[in-house]
Amino acid sequence: MSDLQNRLEKLSPLQRAAFALKQKQTELDALKRARTEPIAIIGMGCRFPGADNPDAYWELLKNGVDAMREVPPERWDADSWYDPDVEIPGKAYMREAGFLSEVDRFDPQFFGISPREALDLDPQQRLLLEVTWEGLENAGQAPGKLVDVPVGVFIGSAASSEYFLATVYGDPDRITAYSYTGGSISMMAGRLSYVLGTQGPTLTMDTACSSSLVATHLACQSLRTRECELALAGGVNLIVSPESMVVLSKMQALSPDGRCKTFDAAADGYGRGEGCGIVVLKRLSDAIANNDNILAVIRGLGINHDGVSSGLTVPNEMAQERVIRQALEDGNLTPADVGYIEAHGTGTSLGDPIEIGALDAIFTESHSEDFPLIVGSVKTNFGHLEGAAGIAGLMKIVLAMQHKEIPPHLHLKEPNPFIDWGRLPFEVPTERRAWLGKGPRVAGVSSFGASGTNVHVMLEEAPGISDKPSATDAERPIHLLTLSARNDAALRDLAQAYEGHLRSHPDTPLADTCFTASVGRSHFEHRLAVVAGSPVDASERLRTADYIAGKVSHGKSKLAFLFTGQGSEYPDMGRQLYESEPVFRQAFLRCDEVLRPFLDTPLIELLYAGPPNPNTHLLKEMSYLQPTLFSLQYSLAELWKSWGVFPDVVMGHSAGEYAAACVAGVFGLEDGLKFIASRGRLMQTRCERGAMLALSVGEKKALEVIAPFAKEVSIATINSPESVVVSGRPEAIASIEAGLAGQEEIDFKLLPIP
Structure with a gap:
C-alpha cells in the first residue's frame, strides 16, 4: 500500500x-x-502584392503603399473583358486589382513533383508549397524533420475551383491523369502534408472571405485538444480567370476603380487582391519550453454564423458583436484591454456601418478620447484577398506589434456619413503612428464571410521571456554560417538573400542567424560555409564570395581525430572555449575534479589564473603538462561530438595516445586521467634530463647530422619523410643546434620538453 x-x-x-x-x-x-491555452505564432511566410516576405510586407504597410495595378497582360486581355457598363453581358467593370508577379514560375523538382505533373498543378497549390516552406524556415523548423510528426495543416481558399474550371471545363480533351490532384480543393492541404510527410489533421476549407481565419481558428483548437503538436494555418487566393471578375461585377460587389475605400463616404465596393499567407503555430507552453522565437500570441477565438439577415450575403451586426465577445471571453480579456482592431473593412456602403456598429456595442464604453480604439484595414493597401484576407490582417497585426507601430490606413478622405464618428471613441490612422499602451498590446482581427461564417481572433504581443546567458558564457569571437540548396544557382540566390538580410539587420546576433541556418533548415547537396565575426562581416564575405563551397558526396567520408603530445602548449590555451562553450567547460571541469588528488595546483588555476598567470611556469613540468594536454583534448573532442561530429578513427602522438584511447573507449575518463598523471609524474621525477631537437630532414640526413654525437644523441621519432626529431643529452643537442645555425637548408627547433 x-x-x-x-x-x-x-x-x-x-x-x-x-x-x-x-x-x-x-x-x-x-x-x-x-x-483556452494561448497559441504562439512562431513563424510566418507570405506572398502579397508588392511583398514577397514578412519584412517586405512591413515595408509596404508602414510606407502606406497602394499595390493595385492593371491586369497583367499574361493573365488575360483586359480590354476585351472590360466594359464600365455593368449591364453589358460577359464583361467586368473593374480592370485593376492587387496582382502577384511571376505566379507562373515554380521549381517542381524541389518538392519532388515531375515537370509533367506540374503542368496541371493549380498555381495556388504551388504558391502554398513555397510559402509554407518559407514559413517553416522562418520558424526555425526544418521541414525535413517533420516526417511522421503530428503536424496539422489547415488551409482556407475561396477560389478553390477557379483554376480547374478555367483549364478543363468545356474542353474534355485537356483532362489528364493529373487533373484531379492538380485542381481539387482537398489537395491544397493534402499535398502540403504529403510533401512534408506530416501525419496530423489536414483540411482545406471554403467559407468565402473568412476561409483563412477559420483555418487559423481550427488550427488553434486542434493544438488545444492536442490533436497535433505543430500547426500550419493560412490561406491562398489567385485570380486566374477573367470569368471570376465578371461574376463579381454582375453581383455589383466590386469597386470600379479597384480600391477598397474602407470607412470613406466614397466606399462603393471592394477591390480584389491575390496572396498567400501561412503562420506556424505551437501551444505557448511548448514554444517557451523549446525556446522558439515567439512573434505574437493568439489569446482568444470566436466563430459563428450570421443566421437570418436581410440577405444571404448581407452581414448581421448582432452576429458580429457576438463573435467578438466570444473571442474576448475565450482569451480572458476585456474590451478595455484592446487597443486596435483590424477590421474586415471591405469598403462597402452597407458593410462598413454594420461593422462599426458591432464595435460600438462592445468597445465604446471602455474607450475614450484619451484612449481611443484604433481601427484600420489592410484591404486599403492591396484589396480584398477573399479566401486569404483574414491571414493578411492577422499578419499585419503581428508585424505592427513587433515594430510597436500602427501603419496607415489608405483612401480615407471623407468619413462615411452613416457612421457617427463624432460620438465614437474610435480613430482610423491615416498616418503611421507609435502604438502606445501601458500593458501588453492586444488587438483583434475580424473576418466575415459572404457565406455568413464569421470569425474573430484576439492577439497579444509576444511575452517578454527572460533569456539571460550564463554569467560564465562569453560571446564567440567568430561564427560559422552554413547554407545549402539543391543546385548552384539556387545556392547563389540564397547567399545573395542572406547577404541582403545581414546587411539590413546589422543588430541581429550573428550567433542566432547561424544557429537557425544550421538547425532550422533542411540541408541539401550544394553547400557553402562562411566564417565571420559579425553580421556586417558575414554580409561582406557573402557579397565577395569569400567562402568555401562545394557539393557533398553521396558516400560518407571518414573522419579522424588526431591528438597531439608535448610541444603544442601555449599560454591561455583553450580559454575562449572555456569561457564561451558550456560543453567544453563542463568536460574540462570534470577533468579538473578527477585530477585534484594528483595535482597540487588545480587545472583551472594552472591555465586561467590571472592575468598575469602566476602558474605558467608549472606547465614546463611534465607532471602538470601531460594531464593538462589530455584534459584539453578530451574536452575539445566532447565539444565536437556535441555538434554531431564523431570520429571514425582516432590517433595519438606520445602523450596524446592516452587521450585518443580514452575517446575511443579503451578506458574511461577517470582511468585515463590517472594514467596520464602518473606517467607525467614518473617522467618528471625518474627520467634523466634530456633535450629534443626537431629537424626538417629525412632519416638518412638526420643520421649524418648526429653522427659526431652518436653515443649521446639518437633519432627519437620519424614524423614524416622530411621531419625527424632527435633526442639526447642537453649538451650534445646544444652543440648540434649551434652547428646548424649557419645552414639555411635545414630548419630546426628546440622542443620545450622538461
Missing part, C-alpha cells in the same frame, strides 16, 4: 470526500486551461 493510500485510510469519510473533490477540481482546472 502506498504512502498516499495509508494517509487516506486514516481520514474520516468526510475528509476523504473533500480530498476527492479537490482532486477533481484540479483536473477540471487543468482541462479548462488546456481548452
Whole structure:
C-alpha cells in the first residue's frame, strides 16, 4: 500500500470526500486551461502584392503603399473583358486589382513533383508549397524533420475551383491523369502534408472571405485538444480567370476603380487582391519550453454564423458583436484591454456601418478620447484577398506589434456619413503612428464571410521571456554560417538573400542567424560555409564570395581525430572555449575534479589564473603538462561530438595516445586521467634530463647530422619523410643546434620538453 493510500485510510469519510473533490477540481482546472491555452505564432511566410516576405510586407504597410495595378497582360486581355457598363453581358467593370508577379514560375523538382505533373498543378497549390516552406524556415523548423510528426495543416481558399474550371471545363480533351490532384480543393492541404510527410489533421476549407481565419481558428483548437503538436494555418487566393471578375461585377460587389475605400463616404465596393499567407503555430507552453522565437500570441477565438439577415450575403451586426465577445471571453480579456482592431473593412456602403456598429456595442464604453480604439484595414493597401484576407490582417497585426507601430490606413478622405464618428471613441490612422499602451498590446482581427461564417481572433504581443546567458558564457569571437540548396544557382540566390538580410539587420546576433541556418533548415547537396565575426562581416564575405563551397558526396567520408603530445602548449590555451562553450567547460571541469588528488595546483588555476598567470611556469613540468594536454583534448573532442561530429578513427602522438584511447573507449575518463598523471609524474621525477631537437630532414640526413654525437644523441621519432626529431643529452643537442645555425637548408627547433 502506498504512502498516499495509508494517509487516506486514516481520514474520516468526510475528509476523504473533500480530498476527492479537490482532486477533481484540479483536473477540471487543468482541462479548462488546456481548452483556452494561448497559441504562439512562431513563424510566418507570405506572398502579397508588392511583398514577397514578412519584412517586405512591413515595408509596404508602414510606407502606406497602394499595390493595385492593371491586369497583367499574361493573365488575360483586359480590354476585351472590360466594359464600365455593368449591364453589358460577359464583361467586368473593374480592370485593376492587387496582382502577384511571376505566379507562373515554380521549381517542381524541389518538392519532388515531375515537370509533367506540374503542368496541371493549380498555381495556388504551388504558391502554398513555397510559402509554407518559407514559413517553416522562418520558424526555425526544418521541414525535413517533420516526417511522421503530428503536424496539422489547415488551409482556407475561396477560389478553390477557379483554376480547374478555367483549364478543363468545356474542353474534355485537356483532362489528364493529373487533373484531379492538380485542381481539387482537398489537395491544397493534402499535398502540403504529403510533401512534408506530416501525419496530423489536414483540411482545406471554403467559407468565402473568412476561409483563412477559420483555418487559423481550427488550427488553434486542434493544438488545444492536442490533436497535433505543430500547426500550419493560412490561406491562398489567385485570380486566374477573367470569368471570376465578371461574376463579381454582375453581383455589383466590386469597386470600379479597384480600391477598397474602407470607412470613406466614397466606399462603393471592394477591390480584389491575390496572396498567400501561412503562420506556424505551437501551444505557448511548448514554444517557451523549446525556446522558439515567439512573434505574437493568439489569446482568444470566436466563430459563428450570421443566421437570418436581410440577405444571404448581407452581414448581421448582432452576429458580429457576438463573435467578438466570444473571442474576448475565450482569451480572458476585456474590451478595455484592446487597443486596435483590424477590421474586415471591405469598403462597402452597407458593410462598413454594420461593422462599426458591432464595435460600438462592445468597445465604446471602455474607450475614450484619451484612449481611443484604433481601427484600420489592410484591404486599403492591396484589396480584398477573399479566401486569404483574414491571414493578411492577422499578419499585419503581428508585424505592427513587433515594430510597436500602427501603419496607415489608405483612401480615407471623407468619413462615411452613416457612421457617427463624432460620438465614437474610435480613430482610423491615416498616418503611421507609435502604438502606445501601458500593458501588453492586444488587438483583434475580424473576418466575415459572404457565406455568413464569421470569425474573430484576439492577439497579444509576444511575452517578454527572460533569456539571460550564463554569467560564465562569453560571446564567440567568430561564427560559422552554413547554407545549402539543391543546385548552384539556387545556392547563389540564397547567399545573395542572406547577404541582403545581414546587411539590413546589422543588430541581429550573428550567433542566432547561424544557429537557425544550421538547425532550422533542411540541408541539401550544394553547400557553402562562411566564417565571420559579425553580421556586417558575414554580409561582406557573402557579397565577395569569400567562402568555401562545394557539393557533398553521396558516400560518407571518414573522419579522424588526431591528438597531439608535448610541444603544442601555449599560454591561455583553450580559454575562449572555456569561457564561451558550456560543453567544453563542463568536460574540462570534470577533468579538473578527477585530477585534484594528483595535482597540487588545480587545472583551472594552472591555465586561467590571472592575468598575469602566476602558474605558467608549472606547465614546463611534465607532471602538470601531460594531464593538462589530455584534459584539453578530451574536452575539445566532447565539444565536437556535441555538434554531431564523431570520429571514425582516432590517433595519438606520445602523450596524446592516452587521450585518443580514452575517446575511443579503451578506458574511461577517470582511468585515463590517472594514467596520464602518473606517467607525467614518473617522467618528471625518474627520467634523466634530456633535450629534443626537431629537424626538417629525412632519416638518412638526420643520421649524418648526429653522427659526431652518436653515443649521446639518437633519432627519437620519424614524423614524416622530411621531419625527424632527435633526442639526447642537453649538451650534445646544444652543440648540434649551434652547428646548424649557419645552414639555411635545414630548419630546426628546440622542443620545450622538461
